[in-house]
Amino acid sequence: MSLPCVLTLVANRRHGTLPKEAIDIARNLVKGEPPVVLSEGEAVDIFCPTPGPGDATPATIRAALAPYKVDAILTKTRGRRKAVLVSDMDSTIFDGETLDDLAKATGTGDYVAEITKRAMNGEMEFDESLRKRTIGLKGHPESLLKDVLEHLPFTDGIRELVQTMKANGARTALISGGFDWFTERAAKKLGFDEHYGNQLEIKDGIITGQLIGKILGPDAKKEHLETICAERGVKLSASLTTGDGANDIPMLKAAGLGIAYHAKPNVRQVIEQQVNFTGMRTHLFAQGYTAADIVTD
Template sequence: MKFVLVLVAPRDKIVLTEAMVARVRALVGGGEVGWLSPGEAAEIPCMVEPDLALVGAALDGAGVDALCVKARGRRKAVLVADMDSTIVTSETLDELAAEAGVGEAVAAITRRSMAGELEFAGALRERVALLRGLELAALERTWRRTEIMPGARELVATMRAHGAVTALVSGGFTWFTARVAAELGFDSHRANTLLDDGSRLIGAVSEPVLDRDAKRTALHEVAAARGVKLGACMAVGDGSNDVAMVSDAGMGVAYHAQTILQAATKLHINHADLRALLFLQGYPASVFRG
């Protein structure tokens, strides 16, 4: 079989039943079903790439993610992940803006930037300028409110346990990526650096801004350091500044993403959590770490 169709249900919301999987298997003319996690994830080997619209219809719009990958080379040696709204549930810049009393103004710019309506670097500078004068203690308060995305711990720990290199690459700030990387065990992290005067933010970041092109460069550099081709890499993100990185990776995933990023890859996770990235690679839940 040349392809594998992976079905993943969001935990605690929908149960992936044998009947649902059987309908899909009959539709695609698939081989023997493999259960990666009972009630949550199953895989069906296929000779041809299935029509995912028809698969969705066979699932009766149940809110189950259907993802098709080539059977060969599913497990990846590199993971490069965005941070905000991907590895953590929030946009940390928006949270800082709320601390500064400019939350609505900054959030509006963030939405337009992530949708690809604004050039990222300029939009970042504009938002950071609005943080001028914010006390550094606000970063710590924001960090205490920051939540890790469900499945992120398992994703990083499991891939590392199987020899993969993991990198956090964000258009956000190193103040947060350093903490997220340390908590989850990422091998490295890259982001923008907020500038301060020792007690307050000065409303600027170090140049050059880490933008979509820098994210793409990071993917290439991490792959080269690991000694693998881009085909052996997985990249995941949610916004417009992730397009180049996700497009270049052998397995590029749009995670609860903006339309512009969904258009850049066939792999869309719109319902499940980050455990889906492990199922996509063929890992059964029984070997998950974290």
């Protein structure tokens, strides 16, 4: 009979292979079985008992493995593979912030970056921060959005994550507190089934600096997650969410597996499962996928 929990260790392929010493330390901490290779030199599973009082926690495991720059995700073996994926956009599927890059192009970069920082750290109400950042775009052409999109790189492994989960029957959604102008194009390129964002008003090819409709904030992200799971016919425990900012916390907490992805300090303080060194492939390894399972087309 298999053990009830599994610790997944992942190294960043760009920086080297998964050290045997890190695996040995992790096995000792969780009283685990010999490692099962998911991707040679990159990822392993260590099956282990359910942690009890005084046993290692995800936080203590991360601290022990931090010198090796190895990510560790501790999950239950039952229900590992998720039927729903909901991802944030900025600094999650994109390696950057669309609003910050737009502000740089309009000459208000420092001002907007500070607002973004405060909002993502939970120091400012999301609605207020978004309206303040949006107004600075007034009078600029829609082509500004296109220029920013062309220069924003996607996060390492994000297309593999989306396509692999879709190939295995999962429903995938991109949900952002940013603009749906970006979510629409990113979702189409990466293959997300659906997308949601805030509607930026554009008239005759010119940005008005205003938003149309209700702002999609932290609570709305969680509500979309709940709706998607209900429509898919699964419980929240069958969902995986990922994001980096304070507005992602409600959906990260609600999901069966909520992963703080290269997240802000305040997010890392409250979300147990974290990816701090590696890319999006770690979300697949945490579900028990092997390298051979990953869709790379």
